[in-house]
Amino acid sequence: xxxxxxxxxxxxxxxxxxxxxxxxxxxxxxxxxxxxxxxxxxxxxxxxxxxxxxxxxxxxxxxxxxxxxxxxxxxxxxxxxxxxxxxxxxxxxxxxxxxxxxxxxxxxxxxxxxxxxxxxxxxxxxxxxxxxxxxxxxxxxxxxxxxxxxxxxxxxxxxxxxxxxxxxxxxxxxxxxxxxxxxxxxxxxxxxxxxxxxxxxxxxxxxxxxxxxxxxxxxxxxxxxxxxxxxxxxxxxxxxxxxxxxxxxxxxxxxxxxxxxxxxxxxxxxxxxxxxxxxxxxxxxxxxxxxxxxxxxxxxxxx
Numbered sequence: 529x530x531x532x533x534x535x536x537x538x539x540x541x542x543x544x545x546x547x548x549x550x551x552x553x554x555x556x557x558x559x560x561x562x563x564x565x566x567x568x569x570x571x572x573x574x575x576x577x578x579x580x581x582x583x584x585x586x587x588x589x590x591x592x593x594x595x596x597x598x599x600x601x602x603x604x605x606x607x608x609x610x611x612x613x614x615x616x617x618x619x620x621x622x623x624x625x626x627x628x629x630x631x632x633x634x635x636x637x638x639x640x641x642x643x644x645x646x647x648x649x650x651x652x653x654x655x656x657x658x659x660x661x662x663x664x665x666x667x668x669x670x671x672x673x674x675x676x677x678x679x680x681x682x683x684x685x686x687x688x689x690x691x692x693x694x695x696x697x698x699x700x701x702x703x704x705x706x707x708x709x710x711x712x713x714x715x716x717x718x719x720x721x722x723x724x725x726x727x728x729x730x731x732x733x734x735x736x737x738x739x740x741x742x743x744x745x746x747x748x749x750x751x752x753x754x755x756x757x758x759x760x761x762x763x764x765x766x767x768x769x770x771x772x773x774x775x776x777x778x779x780x781x782x783x784x785x786x787x788x789x790x791x792x793x794x795x796x797x798x799x800x801x802x803x804x805x806x807x808x809x810x811x812x813x814x815x816x817x818x819x820x821x822x823x824x825x826x827x828x829x830x831x
Contacts (some may be wrong), residue, residue: 546748581664591747773822
């Protein structure tokens with residue numbers, strides 16, 4: 529089959545394998561690990577099982593994002609993939625939330641390697657990779673996604689199995705190209721601990737609205753009911769000839785010339801456009817809104 533790119537520049541029939549060096553690891557153990565963690569993060573941990581992972585956020589009581597969290601199950605623990613620079617701090621934060629529950633949390637970032645798979649068949653390939661510590665589907669993009677975790681001792685064997693099963697190892701900045709095209713923001717780059725779920729435009733991607741209580745839920749719910757986000761993370765697009773102006777850190781300006789946000793991530797796929805992620809004032813986050821960066825026209829992309 530000939531690989532075919534969609535208008536965003538993403539080759540949709542290619543199964544990509546990404547080494548996720550950006551993920552550190554927390555291990556949650558104990559008989560109450562599922563129920564306890566479910567009351568701490570925004571995703572529904574009760575649905576995590578062999579072959580099925582979850583993606584959510586760890587929040588403060590005030591609803592601010594500590595990091596996003598990928599959860600997979602091993603035989604006797606839950607493995608959490610978190611922003612590598614936040615692992616130690618998050619472990620200490622989570623330990624402080626354990627009261628009477630039979631649960632423990634430890635930072636095991638040096639003990640595990642992570643991969644994400646993107647494309648048709650990703651969950652099936654992840655499930656067959658062995659010997660993994662955990663694997664499961666994760667709803668990151670529209671392509672079909674999965675995550676694989678292995679001990680560092682088994683990393684070479686697992687990666688070889690993934691490639692033998694038909695995954696293509698993503699090189700250089702291909703992961704950034706894919707996630708920007710799919711409007712998947714990255715913690716620490718496109719949104720930070722200063723934001724909440726609505727600011728990061730993750731309230732309907734990384735938050736379960738049916739699971740019940742979790743830390744920060746009241747703030748998330750009040751924000752959703754009031755509809756008063758200060759700003760939003762959005763996908764952006766510009767003509768290819770604007771590449772020199774559309775760069776990370778470039779300020780975004782509205783129709784009246786006022787600064788209204790900034791570009792945070794950029795990729796240049798082969799479809800003749802520059803794609804980006806940025807943050808803008810919430811009133812300007814509607815698809816089709818025209819902004820400028822360095823004099824170049826930039827439009828907010830449909831979500």
